[in-house]
Amino acid sequence: MAPSRSLPHFDKATLPLTSDEALMLYEDMVLGRSFEDKCAEMYYRGKMFGFVHLYNGQEAVSTGAIKTLRPDDYVCSTYRDHVHALSKGVPARQVMAELFGKATGCSKGRGGSMHLFSAEYGLLGGFAFVAEGIPVATGAAFQTHYRRNALNDTSADQVTLCFFGDGASNNGQFFECLNMAALWKLPIIFVIENNEWAIGMAHYRATSVPEIYKKAAAFGMVGVEVDGMDVMAVRAATLEAVQRARCGEGPTVIEALTYRFRGHSLADPDELRSRSDKEFWMSRDPIKTFATYVLEQGIVTQADLSAIDQKVAELVDEAVHFAEASPEPAPQDLHHYIYAD
């Protein structure tokens, strides 16, 4: 079955890729996919608990968007945050250790799957409540704006990427922040991963105008839709938006049309999405599509890709070993981190 609205087509020729770039994008997507597959395995083996939301299928969005950033830029995520963390550079072992609840995890085992944080890598957090990260991300962008405009710090050109879903786009915080971001021209990009579902709620049943990118216009902001299964399309749109944000020209809404290949979380029976829908979207697997393209274009070789597959598999295995070997947080540290000194 075709998706409920026609997908925008991206002319890949407009984004020439070097082989290094192509491999970097490929590696990041494969890392995301492999990491999540490993999580599922570990979850079913009782190594991690709670709600675990995997990202399979949406890799082109994380990679396409985040891999345009500098290390000092910010990313804000949701409960579906593993892969955003990885794309932003948080080491896989730190993420895996967090999922195992270990003291070596990026949130010291206190956060868990829905609460990944890394000050070092500019990850503002995984926010477990729908839409609550949007204002926080807006605040990080405001901080850049503040340093530039109130403190005259000309080096203040960091960009904040704020990720959330179609379901979140019906929440008031989204609109409140669109307004403030546009009003003050904050350097933020709202990346909406429209995977058509909010748990069991089909997007078209939850919203009166399903084209989320169109809400941007109501706030005088640029809004674009992109094929969220095409890493190059996402990258091209984000590059443009990042450019706009960096030079103080304000925010952008990017709606990426995508799909998750698994249930909402590992606890979700996933009974409502039709088989034909799933098949349609699976056939557009962003990793396979990208691999085919870069091979066809002769930008990379199959050997290059295989080497990456191999490398990533080792990395993910290493992450599991690290997580398993890591210590639990010390019981006497239960009250650590409540107050800062």
Added chain:
Amino acid sequence: MAPSRSLPHFDKATLPLTSDEALMLYEDMVLGRSFEDKCAEMYYRGKMFGFVHLYNGQEAVSTGAIKTLRPDDYVCSTYRDHVHALSKGVPARQVMAELFGKATGCSKGRGGSMHLFSAEYGLLGGFAFVAEGIPVATGAAFQTHYRRNALNDTSADQVTLCFFGDGASNNGQFFECLNMAALWKLPIIFVIENNEWAIGMAHYRATSVPEIYKKAAAFGMVGVEVDGMDVMAVRAATLEAVQRARCGEGPTVIEALTYRFRGHSLADPDELRSRSDKEFWMSRDPIKTFATYVLEQGIVTQADLSAIDQKVAELVDEAVHFAEASPEPAPQDLHHYIYAD
């Protein structure tokens, strides 16, 4: 000085008025104005306390919109609620008594100026927190929708009018409710009284796209702007919206461009609005303009209008007498009305 955006022009000829209609509209506006002037007097004489927000200047909106309704329709208001209550039919004496904190007040002296309620007259309330009335109004509209669609009650065609200001239109609840109202085609009309200011915050400093009616399109809803100083323009737009709502065709946003002739509340020094702005808007006094028009058109006579002025003055005086003569709530009733039986 001209207003920050050009006012839509309404062709009055498109709304023929009988003399009864004209007098009804005139009377309601004069009642609103006189009542508020009396409130100011009573406040300065120490008869009422707390925050009192007067409506002077905006009468064309209350009258133009509410006087299209049936008694069984609903109105939802804010802290600036006296005149909406009057237009909906709550007797002036009940409103005045409430402001005096008397047991005969429409909220039994418990609510005060910002919390007028009347189940009898379909006034869902004055809501003191900005924007919090919007969901409540949406709920009343949902109730009508429910009776019609879930209970097959064909008499369920009541309309809910939800009033709020330009400042409120930046709040998330507004957008959340636009979405739900449009999604379910609820019989509600969002009447935004854009008086250009939210206390001391100029609308254009608070919002990235000052044309509030344009937000409606982002939700697939009809949005119109009207000259909020022209009671006939407001009436015409509301008649259309009411018609749409009654027959189940969904909600409407009406942005009425208006101005308040006094400070935000009686405690507001009102130092930020420019004199030229005030003069511009005062010159468009909705009551004077309407009186001039209906006299010029020969729809009514000066004697008709004078009789109404007289009648309203007496009514407002009577309301004060009633309020003064009314008893305070009994101390032993302090705990009444917490729980319903």
Added chain:
Amino acid sequence: MAEMLLFNALRAAIDEEMERDPTVFVLGEDVGHYGGSYKVTKDLYLKYGDVRILDTPIAENSFTGMAVGAAMTGLRPIIEGMNMGFLLLAFNQISNNAGMLRYTSGGNFKVPMVIRGPGGVGRQLGAEHSQRLEAYFQAVPGLKIVACSTPKNAKGLLKAAIRDNNPVLFFEHVLLYNLKEEIPPGDYVQALDRAELVRPGQEVTILTYSRMRYHCLHAVKALEEKGYDPEIIDLISLRPFDMETIGASVRKTHRVLIVEECMRTGGIGAELSAAITERFFDELDAPVVRLSSQDVPTPYNGALEKLTVVQPEQIIEAVEKLVHGQV
């Protein structure tokens, strides 16, 4: 009598009340086609349609306010908080409008609505999904707050809450949905304002609610073997407290242990302890003791999480100390 799982008992309560009264409806996230995250409304949309089982957008504040408006105008909404924590976003609508509007309106309107869903600390759900909102909401005037704990009381209490003409915050516990119990057939209600005497005893009064009832029962088993005789009372109503039942017990045992899952500071136990001390000071042989969760956001790590929440061993120890006058 038939055995029923707790989530099905809740479902039965809703189903029966919806049949009984056409103004009763359910709204919330994924209550319809998905059947509710904990299956409490499973397939009810097939019977009652999409309007009476209303799937909402993720807009807690507004759909809660919408329920208030619907309640004011004659309907009886049941809001499902997919997780009660999400209703932090609806705090204003719950406190100002659900809770206070009847009073502020001088009795013009009543607001008959139920706000229900899973609360409490689950199994490694992380800080935000492990809220105990009863502590945050207990001071809101006009609300009734109830916590169910067994399939039987879940059904009877929920039916009573739906029929009540006031806003009722109704807490289920994320770890109790699969409890199984025989419950009476057909229609029955349980009073919202009465505590349940779970186990009569002479030596100490254990006041608890929700999931901690089971930790107490667990502890009491061990205590019985050691020869102790504690009384367990399940509060059921967290606002207001059933001070009659509680008082009768205190007058008998003269010692009180509160076992709660909310954090210590500003928890339910705080008000309860204060209220008991005020009224029954001369009856008390020892200070009221609170066993509460630690004052920390719930950590994800399983061992830390366990340390955060009261465990049966602590109850055993506290009872022994209380009885031996070591407090």
Added chain:
Amino acid sequence: MAEMLLFNALRAAIDEEMERDPTVFVLGEDVGHYGGSYKVTKDLYLKYGDVRILDTPIAENSFTGMAVGAAMTGLRPIIEGMNMGFLLLAFNQISNNAGMLRYTSGGNFKVPMVIRGPGGVGRQLGAEHSQRLEAYFQAVPGLKIVACSTPKNAKGLLKAAIRDNNPVLFFEHVLLYNLKEEIPPGDYVQALDRAELVRPGQEVTILTYSRMRYHCLHAVKALEEKGYDPEIIDLISLRPFDMETIGASVRKTHRVLIVEECMRTGGIGAELSAAITERFFDELDAPVVRLSSQDVPTPYNGALEKLTVVQPEQIIEAVEKLVHGQV
């Protein structure tokens, strides 16, 4: 020493801290051009510009979350709640993010921010504008909660709050802004976690905060004339309590009266009473007594409003009863 009005003392605190530290900024509704509803930020935008004194749209939840994000990344926001009650709309951002995020992030981020503004019952402002949010927020882990009460402590505490690396909920009182007092010149801070001994005494410990301090002082004047000798302690810190100062007093007087403006159920006094009884049961000659507001939304009518809030006569009566062992 110069005399200063409380609102100006707060303004001075903000001004001095903004001068001292360029990362400090103010945001909220009408804090800029309008100067703040109670003039606390009057004309500061002229000195610091529109970015450092940021007028926000009416979007409490989002601008609070925005402050959290700014604090996480190096700024020190001061949010003005035009009325603290409005922050009910920001409950989720205050609890989940301001309060808990540091912990949940395993110490990755700190959230240095102040959320300040007028709370309490004013003069006939109606139910929604008469909130006492300290009761609702007291259970949130990670927050510090402070209530100032004099021009002098207002300035010192606010400066300390701004320099603190944690989220501080800072309550002013809508009826105290025009208090006048001599305050020390220039820079001084007052510890956030220390109670103030307002009047030393021997017979009974009166624990209070914010505006009720004055009702207590008022009552104590009359009590002194009758020959009583109560001790008054202003809590200052509502989370956590300064149990050291409180304990020293209880050990001396053996009787405690709590006078608070929040509603009785689930108020600050509830936790305080429980905490005192737990730790000092054997020191107490009588149960801890709470004088609190009635459990009703604040009615508009002036006479009812007065009945809702504790009055000095009630304090006098309670002290007399306590001292004479009639409690």
